[in-house]
Amino acid sequence: MDFNAESTVLFRRVNGSLKQIIKIDLSGEVPEKDNLELILNIRDTVSKFDLRDQDLKIGGQPSYYIEVPEIIEDVSAAAVLVHGGSKTEKELLLKKRRRWEVHLQTFTHTDFGYTDLPSNIPGEYEKFLKEVIDYCDETKDFDELSRFRWNTESGSWLELAIKSISDAELNKFVDLAREGRIELQPFYEPHVSEYYDEEILIRSLYFAFDFARKNNLKIETAVATDVPGLPWLLPQILNRSGIKYLTTASNTYMAKPLDIERPFYWEYLDGSRVLLYEADRRFQYQEGPMLGFSSNYIEALKKLPVYLLDLEKDSSSFKYDLLSLRAPGTLGDNTPPNISMSYIAKEWNNKWEYPKIVVSTFTKYFKKFEEKYGRDLKNFRASWPNW
Template identity: 30%
Template sequence: MSGINTLNIKIIEPTVFFIKEKEKLLQVVDMSIENAEEPLKAGVEVNISSQRRCTNIDIVKQGEGKYRVYVPDVGEPTSAEFSLLANGKVQDRKRIAWKPQKHWQVYLAHYSHHDLGYTDLPTDVLREYDGFYDEILRFCEETKDWPDESKFRYVIEQFWSVKHFIENRPKEIVDKLIKYIREGRVELTALFGNQTTELCGHEELIRLMYPSFDLKRKYGIKICSAGLNDIPGLSWGLATVLPGAGVKYFTAGIPAWYFRRNEKRVHPFWDERKVLPLDIPGVFRWEGIDGAQVLFWYNMHGVGELYLWNYSEALSEITNTLSLLEEQNYPFNFVLYTVRGGMRDNAPPSLRLSRIIREWNDKWAYPRLRTATYSDFFEQLEKYRDTLPVFRGELPNTDYTVGATCTAKETGINRNTHDQLGSAEKFATMAAVVSEYLYPSEKINYAYINTFYYDLHVHGGILRIIGPAQDGGLSEKKGFAYRAAALSHDILSKSLNRIVDEIELKDSGCHIVEFNPLSKKRTDVVRVPFSAHLPCGQRMYNIEMEHPYLLPVQP
């Protein structure tokens, strides 16, 4: 019919968008129409699956233009006939194959990527996060009466920031944070930080959850998920320790750019044909060496996040994102993406996302956007758990294990401390049993916290190649390793000395007491220094009393 009429249908483009009209869903379709004559009024009639609908177009301008029409929603593949009407007759008609469009649910998790020392000196980053949490509490309060989908929600990516906040805010402020965690408006995840997990021993992997679980026990809150972000590699041990602690869900923000060079794929840590494509998010069950499983959500860091600064940008970004998912045969009609409050690591929270979602959902029936926590999303995924593939094994790290060698001495010291701390804890337990030695639980925890800080994935600040800022940041990072080593030595030497004090020797003179911290017998060369290293803390005792006692001071 084209060629003899004024108007021609050039392109019919179904979109991911739906509106609701009198409780009926209508899919939005963009149609390109060519008008060879003067502007005129027109209409488009659609016949699909025994349903008919007409969309009026006020004015079709001269030339080729794009116009929006609405098609009744269908649940099965079929065909659709589009008739272009003007001047009382059919100007053009096209019949095309029609595929049902998913009703998308997009879960948007607002968070800040934790990178201690990357954007400022570590001590200053900690203080900056204190202010972030003040804002988070304010945003939760401000949006309490908003529609549920747009209420402010937040995911605490790693525990170290909230640890500092809790230690530096009054009880009433901490209680307010706990209130929002209980309500599901803020989610506390399990791990202490974004660790280079290959640097961690098995004990450290487990203890990465101690601080968050202390808070869980104290306040009766839930911890269901964990995550690591911006790290192109993961220790297989996580697949055992997470479910072992009751953590069922894991998000891995893997930076996909590590696997590209000039748009060419290089050394990805899994076979995309057998596991998942690297360009879109996905899920599988990650099975540990003991057979335990955790739901593993692959969420691309940086490349796979959504940067939503206003409604207009969100419209384009989400359209392109969902189109890519459909091109790659993503299997679900719901998906999770993370959103930052600003264009950097350690970014502050923002109400921008909640405002965009509120405006969006006022206009569209689908895709439906909602602020979300990781657990909100995983509750949907849980329904499909038994259908998901199972994979076992290590995800080899391609970057931060190498980065750790830029402070090689301190990396070696911290790895030795991992072993020494285990021994120190064993002997401290024995000393507390056989003597009046006070078990140093706080000091042991503090020592572990310092090993955690050193094993974080950051090794220097952004774009700081040289200069005082870089030197200051690396100095603080190295200090964590030295402090952990000093504390470990302090615990070990004092506990051994107290055990030795309880040993009765029949013969006088010098004696060497040998201790084996292993669970099995060992024969090896014993090296004894002529002068032992002193512990870092020296206690004071009042010796003027008949019964000396420990003074409540320690230099």
């Protein structure tokens, strides 16, 4: 019988020591009556594992999982699989993995008329805002990483959401924004087109900035979603408005995105620039739901480690350990907020040391990323039509 072992991105703390999860796959089945043991020699340290007696269950997947001390560099390991009266010996390569920190940005993508009549959308947004306030209150005693947070994405969402709420609800919304639980983004619509001229681009910031000034709030990150191109003037307008960061999610049905390592600095002719992070083109702006975070902990555990390992195996587009995932409440546009993400993050972080899951805002992520990796990023000075 053949077998294989692969180091995973999962780590947990056991009696103060960091342990890494190794996944064991067999090429065939071993009768239940037979013993099934793995003997592993890593740098002359020999450990024996009874694979029948492992309590690790990773998303119900049909594999065996063992714990070893963290693999701090790629290492060869001599392995012996004992099954029944037979032995299979093999030399394995166990690879070092990143200590991931994954930031989930909860939001809804504003797209009038796409999912319902435009006349019905404002009432939905008001309901969503009230749910956001309730979810922030429900999770106020959660740990800092898993407390519910919300990103408005667009000024139009904010304008419609607050249109008919009570003064008490509006005051609560503003208080949460000041605490960093809710973050404002400036574009009136997230569909920022390369056909917009300077006047349209500048005026598209008016509503959010006016609301921010009246309520003593900061706006530091802009969001563009579901568009096939962006105007080159954007870095100048954003930078001169005090905005350092831009997150994008391209419409890959309309145009093919450029094959560029992300994130990067995008610079205009006058030297104005923003730090730009593009969502994974495979998921566009649906990363959170596609990776199980709108469902439950088990679904996230099935999907996230596989995805992160895929990023490690092909690091051409993302080579860092600090990741941003857009997380609408469900798949689609104009979706409601989903408190499940906070409960998933709480359960996850209680069980795993890494990856860490952070229910986050865009600026919270950007600031941490720029401080850690900003000096290593590439700078692009060019127009970017049709991605």
